[in-house]
Amino acid sequence: MHDDSALVEARIARTHRDRIAPAIRSPRAPVAVEAWEAPGEPVPFAEAAGRAFSPLERGEPWGRPWGTTWLRVRGSLPGGWRERVEAGTHEAELVVDLGFTPGQPGFQSEGLVYTPQGSVLKGLEPLNDWIALPAGEDGFEVYIEAASNPDVGSDWSFRPTPVGDRATAGDDPLYRFGGVEVVLRDRAVFALDRDWTTLAGLLAVLPERSPRRAGVLRALERASDALDPDDVAGSAADARAALAPALASSATGSAHRVAAVGHAHIDSAWLWPVRETVRKCARTFSNVLDLMDRYPDFVFAASSAQQYLWMQESYPEIFDRIRARVAEGRWVPVGGMWVESDTNMPGGEALARQFVAGKGYFLRELGVETTEVWLPDSFGYSAALPQIVAASASDSFLTQKISWNETNVMPHHTFLWEGIDGSRVFTHFPPVDRYNSDLGAVDLDRAERQHAERGISDLSLVPFGFGDGGGGPTREMIETAHRKRDLEGSPRVELTRPDDFFAQAKAELPAPSTWSGELYLEFHRGTYTSQARTKAGNRRSEHLLREAELWAATAAVRHGAAYPADRLRDLWRTVLLQQFHDILPGSSIAWVHQQAEEEYARVAAELEEIVDASLDVLAGGTPPPDDGTSGREDVVFNAAPVTVDGVAAMAAGHPGARPRAGVSRTDDGFVLEGEGIRVVVDARGEIVSLIDTATGREAIAPEGRGNVLQLFRDTPNQWDAWDLDHHFNRTPQGASRVSSARIEGDAVVVEHEIGRSAVTQRLRIAPHGLAVDIETTVDWHERQKLLKLSFDVDVLADTAASEIQFGHVRRPVHANTSWDAARFETVAHRWLHVDEPGFGVTLANDRVYGHDVTRRERAGGGGTTRVRESLLRAPVFPDPSADQGVHVFRHALSTGGILDAVAEGYRLNLPTRSRRGGPVEPLVRVEGAPSVLVEAVKLAEDGSGDVVVRLYEARGGRARGRLVPGFAAAGAVRTDLLERPLDHRPDDALALDLRPFELVTVRIGRA
Structure with a gap:
C-alpha cells in the first residue's frame, strides 16, 4: 500500500478551512451601524450615548490614529432564528469586524461593548470578535467604544513610524469598517471544529511513522468521509463520532503534565500610551469575566496592582466583578508588584516599594497575600531580587524571558535562584517558551520536549491567552484544554492556579538545582541606555523620594509636622509605574516617553515642595548655637547615609573648611x-x-x-x-x-x-x-x-x-x-x-x-x-x-x-x-559598622507614626553594629518589607549582626 498521508493531510486541512470553519457561524445577516467620533481624548459612556450618531457603512474609512469612535448597533433576529436558539442547537451572536488584520491578535483596533444602560459586556479583539445576544429576545442594541490604535509593528518589522507621536501621527483614517453581522453559532459545528483542531494539531508533532499519528490521520480521514460538505451542520455529529475514539485515547503514564493558567500579559505601556492600557485592561478583563460565566473550571491569573487600581477607579463595575471572582478563587492576583517592572535599573528602595505598594494593595483591596513573583517579560533579573522577594514574604518566582538568550541556554527550568546575600527563591521558567500560548500541539510539544527536569519531575506551567496588547484567553483555548485533559500524544492539561502549581512543583522537586547570581538576558542590552531622559527622571525621582521621606519623617518626629503620607504614596506609585519594563528600558513609542518626562517633572516639583517644607521646619525649629553670635548660620543638610564634606550622615551641620583645589x-x-x-x-x-x-x-x-x-x-x-x-x-x-x-x-x-x-x-x-x-x-x-x-x-x-x-x-x-x-x-x-x-x-x-x-x-x-x-x-x-x-x-x-x-x-x-539654622541630629544612626548603610527612613505605612528604617550591608562582608534612634523610642521589631513582624527575629532588633549584603527592615515605636 502506497503512502498517501500527504494527500490525506491536504484533504484534512482543506475540509477544516473551507467546510467546517465557515459553517460555525451560519446563517448570517448584516446589521445597521451608526457612529460618532469623539473629537479628542476618550469620553465616558454617558457622554457618548447622548451624541448624534450617523450611519457607518461597510467599507467606509474610520478612525484617526489614537482616536475613539462610538458605534451603536441595533437590530433584531431574522425570522425563524429564535426557534433554533430556544432549541439549544445554536447561539445568537453579533460578529464585529472593525477592519481587523486577519490572524493578528493585537496591535490594532479594539473595542469595548456596552449595554444601552452603560454596563460593560466584553471586549472585542481581532481574534475575539463576537458578542453574545441575550436569550429570549429578538431585538438587540449595544454600544461599542472602538479604539483606532495604530498597527505599530505588528509584523515585528519595527520600521521607523511617526504614529507613535501624537504630533506626527496625522488625522487620516487608519481602518476600513468591515461591518457587523448577526449570526447563529452552531454548537455542534463549533464542537467539531475544536475536536478537529485538537487532533489535527497532533499531526505536526507526533513522530512521522508512529502508530498514534497514523491513527489520528485515519480518524480525521474517516471524519472527512462522514462530513457532508453540502450539510456540514447536519453531518457534524457523524463526523464527531468518527473522531471520538481518537479523542478518547488516554495519554501515556509518562506524559508531561501542564498546569495551564489563563493569562493576558498586558504591557502597562509600549506601542500604546498608558491611557490606552487602562482601556486594554477593561477589554481583556471583561472578556475573562465573560468566560468565567461560561466555564466554571476556568482560572485566570493577573499581575500588576496598578492595573487593578485602574479598574477600581475607571471601571468600578468590572472591579467589583473581579473582586467577587478573587473571593471565589478563580481570579488569582499574582506577582505582588505594582507593575511588572524592570529589575535591572530601579534602585534598591524602589524595587522594594514595588512589593510594598503591590502586595499592600492586594491585601487591602482584595484580601489576598500573593506569594509568587510574576515577571514573564522583563529584560533580565538582578542578583538582588531573591532577597527582596524573600523580604516581601514571597517564595516563588516565574519568568520566561531568559529563553530569549542569543548565546547560551539556561540549564534548568525549575530550580532555586540564589541572590547576592545567599537568599534563595523557588523559580520556574515555563519550557513552553511563551507567556501567551494558545495550548496548541506545537506549544505543548515544545514544553514537553525542552523540559530540563524531565525524569525528575514531569510538571511545567503554561500561561495561555493572547498577550502583550491584551485580549487574554478565548473560548477556543479553553475548549482545547478540556480535550487535552487526558489525550494520547499530548501532555496532560489541567486548568489550575499558579500557587497550586508551585506547591506541587516544590513537592516533586524537594532538592532542586541552584543557580547563583543574576539572570542575565543575553539580548536587549540596549535597554540599559535607550531614552536617557526617562532614565535620568527615574534616578532623580528615586533620590528625591529618599530625601522627602527622610526630612518629612524627621520634621514629624522632631516637631510634630504633618507627615504627607498620601502624597508620598501617590508619588511613589507614579515612579513605580514608570519603572514598567517597556518604559524605563526605553522601548516604547514617543508618546509614552514624553508622558514619562512630564510625570517626572511633576514628581520632582512636588517632592521639592515636600523637601523644602520639611527643611524649613527643621531649620526653623532648631535654636542657633550658643557661641556668642547672633542669628543663625548656614546649615548643610545631607540625606546620604555617609558623611559628605564633613556633614554627618542623614543630618545637618555647619559647613567646615573645604579642601583646597x-x-x-x-x-x-x-x-x-x-x-x-x-x-x-x-x-x-x-x-x-x-x-x-x-x-x-x-x-x-x-x-x-x-x-x-x-x-x-x-x-x-x-x-x-x-x-x-x-x-x-x-x-x-x-x-x-x-x-x-x-x-x-x-x-x-x-x-x-x-x-x-x-x-x-x-x-x-x-x-x-x-x-x-x-x-x-x-x-x-x-x-x-x-x-x-x-x-x-x-x-x-x-x-x-x-x-x-x-x-x-x-x-x-x-x-x-x-x-x-x-x-x-x-x-x-x-x-x-x-x-x-x-x-x-x-x-x-x-x-x-x-x-x-x-x-x-x-x-x-x-x-x-x-x-x-x-x-x-x-x-x-x-x-x-x-x-x-x-x-x-x-x-x-x-x-x-x-x-x-x-x-x-x-x-x-x-x-x-543649605538653610539658615542650627545642626539637626540624625533621626537614626548606625554605630560601629561603617559598611551598614541606611537606605530609607520613613513613617510606617499604617499611619501609626512608627519610624521604619531600611538598611543593608554594603561591602559584602559580615558587619556588627547598632542602630541608634535619635528620638525617644518605645521598642523596635524586625519586619518584612510590608512592616509586619518577622516570625524569626532577634530579641534586640537594634543590634546589628549582618550577613554579607543582608537587607534589614526595623520598625521603631515612638514613646
Whole structure:
C-alpha cells in the first residue's frame, strides 16, 4: 500500500478551512451601524450615548490614529432564528469586524461593548470578535467604544513610524469598517471544529511513522468521509463520532503534565500610551469575566496592582466583578508588584516599594497575600531580587524571558535562584517558551520536549491567552484544554492556579538545582541606555523620594509636622509605574516617553515642595548655637547615609573648611589638584594622569587615557531600542574634534564636536578633594549611533564590581566562556569599581546604567582595565526621534575601596542643601559598622507614626553594629518589607549582626 498521508493531510486541512470553519457561524445577516467620533481624548459612556450618531457603512474609512469612535448597533433576529436558539442547537451572536488584520491578535483596533444602560459586556479583539445576544429576545442594541490604535509593528518589522507621536501621527483614517453581522453559532459545528483542531494539531508533532499519528490521520480521514460538505451542520455529529475514539485515547503514564493558567500579559505601556492600557485592561478583563460565566473550571491569573487600581477607579463595575471572582478563587492576583517592572535599573528602595505598594494593595483591596513573583517579560533579573522577594514574604518566582538568550541556554527550568546575600527563591521558567500560548500541539510539544527536569519531575506551567496588547484567553483555548485533559500524544492539561502549581512543583522537586547570581538576558542590552531622559527622571525621582521621606519623617518626629503620607504614596506609585519594563528600558513609542518626562517633572516639583517644607521646619525649629553670635548660620543638610564634606550622615551641620583645589595650565594641557588627587588633562580634555597623592599610585594606564568620547555605529540585527549587538565595537565613527579648551574658574572646559553632535565638558576637583568631577553636556543629533565615555585604568582587575540594589555584583572582566563573552554590556547603578589587591578605581555617575569592562594589554607588560559607560543611543524604532536634544551627565573618577565607591555614588546623586539654622541630629544612626548603610527612613505605612528604617550591608562582608534612634523610642521589631513582624527575629532588633549584603527592615515605636 502506497503512502498517501500527504494527500490525506491536504484533504484534512482543506475540509477544516473551507467546510467546517465557515459553517460555525451560519446563517448570517448584516446589521445597521451608526457612529460618532469623539473629537479628542476618550469620553465616558454617558457622554457618548447622548451624541448624534450617523450611519457607518461597510467599507467606509474610520478612525484617526489614537482616536475613539462610538458605534451603536441595533437590530433584531431574522425570522425563524429564535426557534433554533430556544432549541439549544445554536447561539445568537453579533460578529464585529472593525477592519481587523486577519490572524493578528493585537496591535490594532479594539473595542469595548456596552449595554444601552452603560454596563460593560466584553471586549472585542481581532481574534475575539463576537458578542453574545441575550436569550429570549429578538431585538438587540449595544454600544461599542472602538479604539483606532495604530498597527505599530505588528509584523515585528519595527520600521521607523511617526504614529507613535501624537504630533506626527496625522488625522487620516487608519481602518476600513468591515461591518457587523448577526449570526447563529452552531454548537455542534463549533464542537467539531475544536475536536478537529485538537487532533489535527497532533499531526505536526507526533513522530512521522508512529502508530498514534497514523491513527489520528485515519480518524480525521474517516471524519472527512462522514462530513457532508453540502450539510456540514447536519453531518457534524457523524463526523464527531468518527473522531471520538481518537479523542478518547488516554495519554501515556509518562506524559508531561501542564498546569495551564489563563493569562493576558498586558504591557502597562509600549506601542500604546498608558491611557490606552487602562482601556486594554477593561477589554481583556471583561472578556475573562465573560468566560468565567461560561466555564466554571476556568482560572485566570493577573499581575500588576496598578492595573487593578485602574479598574477600581475607571471601571468600578468590572472591579467589583473581579473582586467577587478573587473571593471565589478563580481570579488569582499574582506577582505582588505594582507593575511588572524592570529589575535591572530601579534602585534598591524602589524595587522594594514595588512589593510594598503591590502586595499592600492586594491585601487591602482584595484580601489576598500573593506569594509568587510574576515577571514573564522583563529584560533580565538582578542578583538582588531573591532577597527582596524573600523580604516581601514571597517564595516563588516565574519568568520566561531568559529563553530569549542569543548565546547560551539556561540549564534548568525549575530550580532555586540564589541572590547576592545567599537568599534563595523557588523559580520556574515555563519550557513552553511563551507567556501567551494558545495550548496548541506545537506549544505543548515544545514544553514537553525542552523540559530540563524531565525524569525528575514531569510538571511545567503554561500561561495561555493572547498577550502583550491584551485580549487574554478565548473560548477556543479553553475548549482545547478540556480535550487535552487526558489525550494520547499530548501532555496532560489541567486548568489550575499558579500557587497550586508551585506547591506541587516544590513537592516533586524537594532538592532542586541552584543557580547563583543574576539572570542575565543575553539580548536587549540596549535597554540599559535607550531614552536617557526617562532614565535620568527615574534616578532623580528615586533620590528625591529618599530625601522627602527622610526630612518629612524627621520634621514629624522632631516637631510634630504633618507627615504627607498620601502624597508620598501617590508619588511613589507614579515612579513605580514608570519603572514598567517597556518604559524605563526605553522601548516604547514617543508618546509614552514624553508622558514619562512630564510625570517626572511633576514628581520632582512636588517632592521639592515636600523637601523644602520639611527643611524649613527643621531649620526653623532648631535654636542657633550658643557661641556668642547672633542669628543663625548656614546649615548643610545631607540625606546620604555617609558623611559628605564633613556633614554627618542623614543630618545637618555647619559647613567646615573645604579642601583646597587648584587648576593650572601647562604647555600641553591642564593640571587639577585637590587634597587627595592630582589630575593631568591634555588639550583634548582627556585625562592622561590621576595620581592618588596618599599612595603615589597612578590610576591611568600607561599610554592610556580617561574621559575619552567614543562614537560607534549602532545598527542592531533585530530591534533598535532594545538591542545593542557586539559588532558595534568594529564600527567606530572617528574621534571627537576639539574646538576649545580653557580654564573657567576652578574648571577645565573643553568643547567637542563628534558626529553631528556638540559636547561640552567641565572637569574640576570635587569639593572633598578626592575625585575629579566631570560634567558632560551633549547636544545629540545622531541616528543609530552609540556614544560611550571611556577610561583606561592601571588596574589588573579579574572582576568589576557594579552597584545593584542593596549591594553589588562582581562580574568577570575576561571572556573565557560563552557566558562571560555574552555579558559584553552590563548594568550598574551609581558606581562601577575595578580593583586589584590594595588599589581600586571607581567611576560614579548620576544617571547612567549601561557599562562595559574589558581587559587590555599594558604598555611595558601586564594588563590594564578599560571601563566605558554608554551615554546615549539613537534608535529609530519605536521612537524615531529618541534622545534628540540636550543631555547633561555627571561623573566622578576616584581611587579607593568599595565603601569609597559607595560614598561617591551617594554624593553625585544626593546633593546637599543649605538653610539658615542650627545642626539637626540624625533621626537614626548606625554605630560601629561603617559598611551598614541606611537606605530609607520613613513613617510606617499604617499611619501609626512608627519610624521604619531600611538598611543593608554594603561591602559584602559580615558587619556588627547598632542602630541608634535619635528620638525617644518605645521598642523596635524586625519586619518584612510590608512592616509586619518577622516570625524569626532577634530579641534586640537594634543590634546589628549582618550577613554579607543582608537587607534589614526595623520598625521603631515612638514613646
